[in-house]
Amino acid sequence: MSISSKVIFSDEGKKRFQYGSDLSIYTERFIDGKLLSSGFQDNGVTIYEHSEFVDKPAFDLVIDGESLYYGWEFISFDSTEDESGNAIGSLTLKHSLKSIQLKIITSCCGFGFFRRAMEITNLSDVETVGLTSVVPLKGYIWEMTHNITENLKDATVYPYSVGRFRDVHWSNEGNFDWQDIALNTGTFFNSTQGQSGHGSPFFVLRNNIYGGYMVCQMGWSANWKASFLADYNNDRHSHETKINLNFEIMPVTVSPARLIAPGETIQASEVHFGMSHVDFDTAIQNLHAYLRRSVLKQVGDGLQPVIYNQAGYMVPSLLEPGMSEDGLKREIDIAAEIGAELFMVDAGWYGKNGQTGTDWGNTTGDWYAAEGLPNDLFPVFEYAKEKGLKYGLWVEAESAGSKSKIAAEHPDWFIEKHGKTIDRILDLSKPEVQNFVESEIIRLVEKYDLDMFRLDYNSCSPEGGFNLKGGRNENTHWRQVEAIYGIFDRVGKRFPNLQLENCASGGGRTDIGIVSRFTTTWVSDWFKMPRTVRILNGMSMALPPEYVNRSYGVGMQSSYNGNADTQMHVIMMAHPTLFGVTPSLAEANPAIMKCTKKYIKIYKEFIRTFHRTAKVYHHTPVIPGADGSGWAALEYVSDDQKKAVATVFRLVNAEENVYTLKFRGLKKGMKYQARIEPEGSEFILSGYALSKDGIEIKLDTALTSQMIMLTEYMNEPTQ
Template sequence: MTVQSSIIPDLNNMRFQYQSELSIYTEKLAEGRLLFAGFQDNGTSIYEHTDLKDKPSFDLTIDGQSMNYGWEFSDFVTRRDELGNTTGTLTLKHERSPVQLKVITICSGFGFFKRTMEITNLSDEATIGLTNMVPFKGCIWNITDNIADNLRDDTVAPYSVGRFKDLYWGNEGNFAWQDIPVNTGIFFQSTFGMSGHSSPFFVLRNNINGGYFVCQMGWSANWKSAVFADYFNDSRLPNKINLNFEIQPMTPSPARLIAPGETIVAPDMHIGMSHVDLDTAIQNLHAYLRQSVLRQVGDGLQPVIYNQAGYMVPGYKQPEMSEEGLKHEVDIAAELGAELFMIDAGWYGKNGEAGTDWGNTTGDWFAADILPNDLFPVYEHARSKGLKCGLWVEIETAGSKSNLAEAHPDWFLTKYGSTFPRVLDLSKPEVKQFVESEIIRLVEKYQLDMFRLDYNSSSNEGGFNLKEGRNENTHWRHMEAIYEIFERVGKRFPNLQLENCASGGGRTDLGIVSRFTTTWVSDWFKMPRTVRILNGMSMALPPEYINRSYSPGMDGNLDTQMHVIMMGHPMLCGVTPSLASANPAIMACAKKYIGIYKDFIRTFHRAAKVYHHTPVIPGADGSGWAALEYVSEDRKKAVATVFRLVNADEDRYTMKFKGLDKGANYRVRIEPEGSEFVVGGYVLSREGLTIELDTALTSQMILLTETD
C-alpha cells in the first residue's frame, strides 16, 4: 500500500508539520530552541497561535553544558521513497559550540513517525563528550476545558500509562495500566545493561478526551522513561492539565566521546498517536513495524524450529552432546514436520572435561572434542531430511575456561579496576572486528540458514575505558558495534535468518529486533505465565516475530502448550527422548498443530490484525481467562485461542470476535475437540461463542474460514 504522509515546512516561521495519515506532529525552531509545538490525532492542523511555546522536543548535554538552546537554522530538505514515506531532515548548528545536529523525521503511515538524530563534532581538533541525551520529549495532551468537572473531584486520573511492569528474568510482557496522578511524576527503567526484561515501550491513554500515544525506543542497553501530569489550578487563570513525557538511554557520563569530524546517531524513536480503540492503536503499530522497521527474509514465512536441547542435553552439560545424539534429534524434527534444526549451546570449546558447562567455554567457536567430525555430518543429515540448519552462538562473551579468555584478557569489560567476567568489550575495535569475522566465518563454514545470537550477562551500568583523560562508558559504543555488525551481516547474507535472544527476553527493543527476523522474548514457558508473556509481548511486537517454545516439564494441558507456541513463532524442543520411545499421543498432537500453523495460521500471520481481548492479565503468573484473536487483512481467515488460567471465577468465557466481517459466514473448527460448524459473522461478533472449560490450564483454539 502507498503511505499517506506529507511534510509542510514553513521556513519563514521555522515551523514544520509532519503528517502520517491522521496524525500531525508540529515542531518549531524559536529563540534557539527546537520546540514540541503540538500533536494532533484527527488530521486537523493547529494554528500557529495555539502552538505550545515552552516544550523542548529533546535534551542534549555536551561536556556538562546544556545544548537545549542556542541552535541556528542551517538547512531543511525533504524526500519521498517508493512506499510513500516522507522524510524531513532539519540541520541545525550551535551558536557557541562546534556541534551540528541533524533532526530526521520520517512520516511512515499508520499514524506513526520515526525520529533519528545525528550529532556531529565540527571541531578540527577537540574531542567532545556526550553527557546526556533525551532523543524525544514533549507534551502529548493539553486540556483546558471543564477540567474540574471532568476530573470529578479528583476521582478520575486524567491520564494513564500502559507498560511492562516487571523488570526481571522470566517475567516479560506483564502489561498493566497505571494511573498518572496529577502533579506527580512516574518513571520506569532498566538497570541490568540490557533493554529488558522489560522494554522501552509504553502506551499513554487520555482518560478524559480519549486517544492513545504509543512510543518505543530502539536502544538495547539501559533506558529510562518518565511521565508527568502537570495540573495548573489557579482561579485567576484558565486551568490546564498537560501530560509530559520523555524517554532516554541511561549511561554514565561521558556516554560517548565524539572525535573531531565524527558523527554519532542517537537511538531511534518510534512514535504514533491515534484517536481509536486500543486494538486499532496496536494494529497500527504492527503495520508500521512490518512495513518500515522490521527485517524480513524471502517470503517472510517463519520456519518451524526444532531446538536440539531438551532430553539430550539436560542442564546444557556439554559432554552429553554427540554426533549420534544430534542425528537422532534431527530424525525427531523431521518426523514432526519441523523445518529448521537448531543446534543449541554446548557444541564448542573445551567440553571434553566432565562437568564443564556451556557458559565457561563460550568464545572458542570451534566444534569440541566430543564432535570429532565437527558439525558437518549432523547438518548434512538434517539437509537430507529437508531441514534447514541453525546454530546458537553467544558471540559477545568468552567463558573463563576458553582459549580466547586466556589469550586476550584485555578484551573484557573492565570497571572499578577489575575485569567483568564473560563480557567482551565491543567498544574496542579489535574485539568488534573479531566478533564480526567469527560470525561470518561460522555462517560460511556451515552454510547456515539461521544464526541465533544469545547474550546471558548483565553488565549493569557497563564498563569504562580511559580515553584522552576521561573514562568513557562502554554501552554506547557496544550498541553501535552490535547494530553495525548485524546490519552488515544481514546485507552480506540476505537469505540468512537472524534470531535475537538475550537470556530470554533481555533485548526486545526495536534497536536490535529491527535487525533480526525473529526474537526470543522469554525463557519462561510454563503455564500460565507463558500465556501472559505472549499476550503482552504481542502488543509491542507483531506475533510472528515472537518466538515461543514447547519444552519438556511444562505444566498444563498438552494442547494448550501447543496453542501458545502456534500463536507466536513456534519452536519445539524435547518432545521425546527418541523416536523409538516416543509417546504416540504427544507426537500426533505436535504434528497436528505444526500442520495447523503451516497450512492455516502462517498463511496470514505476517499481516494479521491482532485483537487483545484481555490486554491486562492479573495475578502473580496470570489468572482468570486470556483470549487472543488474529484476523487476516481481507477478514476471510482468523484464529483465536481462549485460555483458562488459574483462579477463574467461572467455567465459561464468551468469545465475541472483534475483527470478522459481520456480513459473511464462517466455517468454524474448534481444537482439540475437532468439531466444525458454520456461523454468521454477525452472530460471532454480537453473541460470540461460549467456551466452557472446567479445569485450569486448558484452552480451545478456534479456526475460522469464510464460506458461502
C-alpha cells in the same frame, strides 16, 4: 485544514515544520534558538498557530555537562522520500556556542507513526567532546482546558495513564499493566541491568477523559528511561485550569556516554511514535502495521520456519554426557517426524570442555566443535538436509568464558570497571574485539552454510565498563550498542537470505533497535504455564506475533503444567519452537506425537498463511496475578477478514467456568466456517453472530484452552 498521509509541510520563514502520518499530525517550531514540540493531533485537523505550545523543547542534549536544548541556529530543512514512499524531513541546526551540529530526521511512515533519528556532529577540528546525555524525543500532548473538575468525574480518576511492562526481571517479560499518572508528580520507569531489560522501552499513553492513545518505542539495547508528568496548573493568561501531559524517553548511560572525536558524527537512539484517536486494539494494530512495513526485517518468503531446538532431553543429567553426532541425529529424526522445518544446535557444541556439556558458559568464545563431535558438525547438518530440514547454530558471540582461549590470550578484551575485569563480556568498543566477533560470525555462517544464526547474550553489566581515553573514562554501553548494531547490519547485508534469531537470556533485549536487525526474537526463557500465556499476550503488543518466539517441550522443564493442546496453542499463536518432545522416536508417546503433528500442520497450512499481516486483538490486555490469573484471549484476523484464529485460555484462579468470546475483527456480513480444537466440532455462523453473541467457551479446569479457526464460508461453488 486536514492533511493527507505521509506528508511534510515546512514554513522556513516561520520555522514551522509539520509532519503528517494519516490522521496524526506532529508540529515543531524553531523559536529563539529552541526546537519546540508545538502540537500533536490525532484527528487530522491542524491546530491554529496561536494555539500551539511554545515552551516545550522537542529534545535535550547535554555535552560536557552543559544542556544544549537552547542556543541553536537554523541552517536548513530538506524534504525527501525513501524507497517505501515515506516522507522524510531533515532539520539541520548549529549551536551558537558549542562546535556541535545537529541533524534531526523525522520520517512520516503511515498508520499514524513517525520515526525520529538524530545525528550529532562534533564540528571542532581539534577538540573531543563528551556526550553526557541525550533525550531524542520529548514533548507535551493533550492539553485539556474545559470543565476539568466536572469531566474528571471524581477524585479517584486521573486524566492520563501509561501502559507498560510492569516487571523488568528475567522470566517476567510482557506483564502489561496500566498505571495512572498522578497530577504534578513525576512518573518514570526504566531498565538498569545494562540491557534494554526483560521489559522493553515501550509504552502506551491513554487519555482517560477525551480518549486517544500515543504509542512509543525506542530502539536502544542498553539502559533507558521513560518519564511522564501530568502538569496541572492555572494558566495566568487565559485564567483557565489546564492539564497537559509531558513525556520523554532516553538512553541512560554513565557520563561520558560517548566521546565524540573532531569531525565525528554519532547517531542517538531512534524513537518510533504514533498517535491515534481509536480503540486500544487499533492503536496496537497500527504499531504492528508500521513496524512490519518500515522497520522489521524478513528474508525470503517471510514465512517463519517451525524450529526444533536440540536442547530438550539432550542434557547430561537426562540422556548422555554431552553432544554427540548420534544424539544430534536422533534429535533431527524427531524434528523431521513432527514436521519441523529448521533444526537448531544450541549451546555446548564448542570448546574443549564440550564433552561434558555442563560447562557451556565457561567455554564460549572458542567457536570450534567440541571433543564430543570429532567429525565436527558437518555430518549433522548434512543429515538435516537429507531429512529436508534447514539448520541453524547458537553462538553467544559477545562473550568469552573463563576457560576459553580468548580469556587466556586476550585478558584485555573484556570490559573493565574500576580496575576489575567483568567476566565473559567482550568489550566491543575496542576495534580489534569487534573485528574478531564479526569475523567469527561470518566464518561460522560460511563454514557451515547456515540457514539461521542465533545470537544469545547471557550476561549483564548494569553500569557497563570504562575505557580511559585522553584522560577521560568513557562508558562502554554506547559503543557496545553501536558495535552490535553495525555488525548485524553488515552481516544481514552480506547474507541476505540468512535467518537471524535474537536472544539475550530470553527477553533481555527485545527493544526495536536490536529486533529490527533480526528476523525473529526470543522474548523470554520462561515457557511454563500459565505465565507463558501472559508473556505472549504482552509481548505481542510491542512486537507483531510472528516475531515472538514461544516454545513447547521438556527443555527448561517448561511443559510439566497444563495439557498438551494448550501448550501447543501458545506456540501456534506465536513463532513456534519445540525442544524435547520425546527422548527418541523409539520412546515416543503416540498421543503426544499425534497432538504435536496436528498443530504444526495447522500452523503451516492455516495460521502462517496470514500470520505476517494479521491484525491482533487483545481481549485481555491486562492479566493479573503472580503468574497469570483468570482468562486470556487472543484473536488474529487476516487483512481481508476471510480467515481468523482465536485462542481462549483458562489460567489459574478463574472465578467462572465459562468465557464468552466475542470476535472483534470479523466482517459482519460474511459467513464463516468454524472449527474448534481440540474438540473438533465444526459449524457455520455469520460474522454478525460471532461478533454480537460470540462463542461460549466452557473449561472446567485450569490450564486448558480452546482454539477457534474461522474461514470464509462459500455456500456456492465459484465459477
